[in-house]
Amino acid sequence: MNLTQLTLEIHVLIFAGFLLIVGLIGFLYGRKQVKNKERRILELEDEMLAAHKEILHFAKTNKQLAETLEKAKIPYPVTRIDEDEDEKVRKIPLGKIG
Secondary structure (H helix, E strand, O other): OHHHHHHHHHHHOOOOOOOHHHHHHHHHHHHHHHHHHHHHHHHHHHHHEEEHHHHHHHHHHHHHHHHHHHHHOOOOOOOOOOHHHHHHHHHHOHHHHH
């Protein structure tokens, strides 16, 4: 066996080992990124569920208030306007008001 063949064989093994290590590091880094994204997605889903829960609570409260107002008997104030006074107010010219 020649020295050049041995050197070439060592370089190929070193290169293959280097590729294996770099591939493993890349895989682990990608896996970490995927876990971070999944965690962020879960946080956002929880936030959205909380917001929807709050909206449903306010909708329920609004519905209860609307039903309470519909059932309540609120008297309307009735005021009488004398037709004579109403006619007097209408006949005053605008120049005399100010």
